[in-house]
Amino acid sequence: MDLKATSVFTNDALDATKRLLEQNTELHTVWNYRRTIFTSLDEWQCQDTRQEMLDGELKFLLGIITKNIKSYWMWNHRMWALSSLPRPEWQRELGLVAKLLALDARNYHGWDYRRFVVAQLKDAATDKHEVDTQEFAFTTEQINHDCANHSAWHNRSKLLPEILAQRDEDGQLEVLQTENDLILNAIYTDPDDQNAWLYYDWLLDIQKSDEDRCRLLRNKIAAIRELLELEEDSKRPL
Amino acid sequence: MTMFGTNQLLVDKHVEFIQNLDKKQDGLEYWMTEHLRVSGIYWGLVALFLLDRPQALDHEQIIAYVRGCQNADGGFGGHTNHDSHLLYTMSSVQILSMLNALDQIDGKKVTKYVLSLQQTNKQTNGQTTVCGDVWGEHDTRFAFIAMAVLSFFNTQDQLDTNGIVEYIRGAMNYDGGFGSKPGGESHAAQVYTCVAALAVAGRLDVVDRDRLSGWLAERQLLCGGMNGRPQKLEDVCYAWWVGSALDILRRRHWISAEKLVEFVVSAQDENGGIADRPGDVADVYHTCFGIAGLSLVRYPGLNEVDPVYCMPRSVVKRLGLHKWQDKVPKSWSQ
Numbered sequence: 001m002d003l004k005a006t007s008v009f010t011n012d013a014l015d016a017t018k019r020l021l022e023q024n025t026e027l028h029t030v031w032n033y034r035r036t037i038f039t040s041l042d043e044w045q046c047q048d049t050r051q052e053m054l055d056g057e058l059k060f061l062l063g064i065i066t067k068n069i070k071s072y073w074m075w076n077h078r079m080w081a082l083s084s085l086p087r088p089e090w091q092r093e094l095g096l097v098a099k100l101l102a103l104d105a106r107n108y109h110g111w112d113y114r115r116f117v118v119a120q121l122k123d124a125a126t127d128k129h130e131v132d133t134q135e136f137a138f139t140t141e142q143i144n145h146d147c148a149n150h151s152a153w154h155n156r157s158k159l160l161p162e163i164l165a166q167r168d169e170d171g172q173l174e175v176l177q178t179e180n181d182l183i184l185n186a187i188y189t190d191p192d193d194q195n196a197w198l199y200y201d202w203l204l205d206i207q208k209s210d211e212d213r214c215r216l217l218r219n220k221i222a223a224i225r226e227l228l229e230l231e232e233d234s235k236r237p238l
Numbered sequence: 239m240t241m242f243g244t245n246q247l248l249v250d251k252h253v254e255f256i257q258n259l260d261k262k263q264d265g266l267e268y269w270m271t272e273h274l275r276v277s278g279i280y281w282g283l284v285a286l287f288l289l290d291r292p293q294a295l296d297h298e299q300i301i302a303y304v305r306g307c308q309n310a311d312g313g314f315g316g317h318t319n320h321d322s323h324l325l326y327t328m329s330s331v332q333i334l335s336m337l338n339a340l341d342q343i344d345g346k347k348v349t350k351y352v353l354s355l356q357q358t359n360k361q362t363n364g365q366t367t368v369c370g371d372v373w374g375e376h377d378t379r380f381a382f383i384a385m386a387v388l389s390f391f392n393t394q395d396q397l398d399t400n401g402i403v404e405y406i407r408g409a410m411n412y413d414g415g416f417g418s419k420p421g422g423e424s425h426a427a428q429v430y431t432c433v434a435a436l437a438v439a440g441r442l443d444v445v446d447r448d449r450l451s452g453w454l455a456e457r458q459l460l461c462g463g464m465n466g467r468p469q470k471l472e473d474v475c476y477a478w479w480v481g482s483a484l485d486i487l488r489r490r491h492w493i494s495a496e497k498l499v500e501f502v503v504s505a506q507d508e509n510g511g512i513a514d515r516p517g518d519v520a521d522v523y524h525t526c527f528g529i530a531g532l533s534l535v536r537y538p539g540l541n542e543v544d545p546v547y548c549m550p551r552s553v554v555k556r557l558g559l560h561k562w563q564d565k566v567p568k569s570w571s572q
Contacts, residue, residue, distance in 0.1 A: 024270050024273075026274070027272075027273050029316075076375050080373070108423065115422075154411060154423040154424065194413075194456045194468065195468055198412060198413045198414075199413075
């Protein structure tokens with residue numbers, strides 16, 4: 001803190017901050033100071049040396065990620081590093097966050113970070129629809145693995161309107177049928193899971209035509225009738 | 239029946255626990271939590287005020303310390319010489335108002351700091367919101383804090399409230415809940431900050447009251463404890479995040495107060511303090527929010543807590559901040 005107060009921006013100061021942060025990822029003032037040191041060094045001014053510095057920084061962050069995977073400050077610093085890179089590798093980041101979510105499928109920071117990375121990919125992409133389609137497929141994969149993964153359902157709910165908008169009428173019907181089947185699978189797996197029913201209600205809400213809404217509603221009613229025959233006390237169908 | 243018997247809050251033990259927090263200054267834990275010391279003091283103080291033991295800590299010492307955490311930019315850090323952040327600015331203002339010392343700081347400086355964090359740029363996807371500090375992280379927590387902090391100084395009209403309300407609306411999801419930012423998954427703590435922000439702004443009309451109340455009620459598990467998202471573990475602090483949001487929505491009766499009390503009481507440490515769940519180590523954060531959660535369900539002997547500001551109702555009234563209640567939609571009733 002004394003170094004910071006006297007505005008010392010040297011490689012030694014950088015080392016000092018590294019040692020502190022390895023012990024405690026929550027020292028946000030030290031993360032701030034570290035960023036200030038980086039941007040004050042001569043090497044920052046040249047694209048190649050900046051790339052090198054920040055690639056090193058990403059390695060350092062990866063090394064400490066397990067110390068406190070829920071640290072806002074650490075994730076913010078990672079986002080800063082990537083946003084400051086002359087040549088960021090967003091696909092590699094997507095791979096990294098996929099690995100993290102494989103270990104902890106509901107990690108809040110992980111999913112937020114994934115949305116940040118996907119937004120960057122979309123920004124840089126010539127075919128933005130393709131990015132949405134791939135991300136949508138990722139949520140399908142997650143849900144097929146565990147239909148109670150609400151984080152995946154949530155992400156899906158943000159992508160579905162974009163996916164529908166890309167298709168013609170027939171294409172939209174196809175998408176909705178898949179959606180219907182996916183939700184029904186979740187409902188039959190656990191009729192008392194509130195989430196699938198909420199998603200079903202929302203799907204009804206976003207239908208553009210009464211015809212589509214009625215079709216979905218008929219499916220929903222049929223599902224409820226069948227579930228009540230199988231499990232009389234199940235609260236959701238009731 | 240828990241080991242404490244039903245409905246037994248160990249008041250004296252909790253007071254002692256809070257008083258002892260500052261005595262272990264040589265410990266690693268004390269250093270590891272330095273960055274949020276101010277918030278730790280706020281949590282301890284709220285608990286003491288609700289337990290009706292406000293004098294258990296030295297007020298003058300706390301006021302002097304908190305004032306020392308204010309930086310040149312007008313914001314407050316988590317400890318002396320720590321960078322300013324809205325989180326610690328909020329805790330500082332809350333502490334000073336509880337100790338009747340708000341007039342010892344310059345409200346204009348704090349207002350200027352908070353306003354400087356309001357942003358509309360590429361990072362915020364063109365929406366108007368408030369960042370936590372100069373480094374640009376935006377989150378619905380900071381939108382709430384900005385509105386709440388400025389309300390202490392009656393300067394909230396200087397914010398682009400309409401813009402911020404739209405940002406919060408954008409954080410609403412298909413389940414009626416709210417996330418950390420537009421696109422973020424619904425989480426009970428973020429639900430509290432959004433609902434509380436909308437209460438301060440007088441814009442509770444934005445909320446899908448029934449859908450959200452249902453989602454919040456589902457946070458209570460069979461053990462009586464609550465979780466923050468579906469399929470996650472119960473945690474004492476959600477007694478506050480979920481309870482306060484339901485209280486603002488006038489749907490407190492949608493959860494079982496009895497089962498909740500049983501859970502929180504069973505998470506007490508017999509030596510003082512409350513943990514996240516029974517059997518774990520107690521800490522001041524869970525002590526604060528466990529007691530605040532109990533106050534919301536009118537546990538006997540506790541002072542009433544304001545569900546928006548998480549401070550005693552008496553303090554909120556003294557500051558004239560209770561008027562958010564007049565802006566709750568008339569059609570809602572408890």
